[in-house]
Amino acid sequence: xxxxxxxxxxxxxxxxxxxxxxxxxPLAPLRPVLRARGLATAREVAAMPDGRRVRHAGLVIxxxxxxxxxGVTFLTLEDETGxxxxxxxxxxxxxxxxxxxxxxxxxxxxxxxxxxxVVHLVAEEVxxxxxxxxxxxxxxxxx
Numbered sequence: 001x002x003x004x005x006x007x008x009x010x011x012x013x014x015x016x017x018x019x020x021x022x023x024x025x026p027l028a029p030l031r032p033v034l035r036a037r038g039l040a041t042a043r044e045v046a047a048m049p050d051g052r053r054v055r056h057a058g059l060v061i062x063x064x065x066x067x068x069x070x071g072v073t074f075l076t077l078e079d080e081t082g083x084x085x086x087x088x089x090x091x092x093x094x095x096x097x098x099x100x101x102x103x104x105x106x107x108x109x110x111x112x113x114x115x116x117x118v119v120h121l122v123a124e125e126v127x128x129x130x131x132x133x134x135x136x137x138x139x140x141x142x143x
Contacts, residue, residue: 025080026059030131042082045121050114056084056121057107057129077106088123096126103128
């Protein structure tokens with residue numbers, strides 16, 4: 001007989017076969033490691049004050065670079081607690097565009113902009129976390 005799958009593997013198999021899992025989010029099994037690396041959850045980011053510097057990692061569920069946005073790119077990152085809206089000014093986009101366009105799991109370091117209850121993480125750096133989520137999830141990209 002085969003050894004039982006752990007939560008990370010089980011969720012990964014679910015995503016590979018049906019693009020979702022009733023057992024949990026792909027990042028949930030990684031949360032202890034993410035927390036140990038000082039990465040805030042989406043829920044924690046949403047509760048932080050304006051101007052706070054933060055590090056967050058999530059699955060890319062949407063990339064947008066509208067022509068009428070003056071070179072600004074928008075990302076939506078998802079973890080097991082919710083979503084983080086990321087704003088990338090053109091200078092950050094130019095430095096990290098290959099990483100941003102090709103990796104399904106990204107880390108962002110930046111400052112929060114909180115206005116009227118809307119929270120944006122304004123990116124200063126974008127990086128690939130040294131971990132692999134259990135499944136590759138395609139993002140919905142708009143140009």
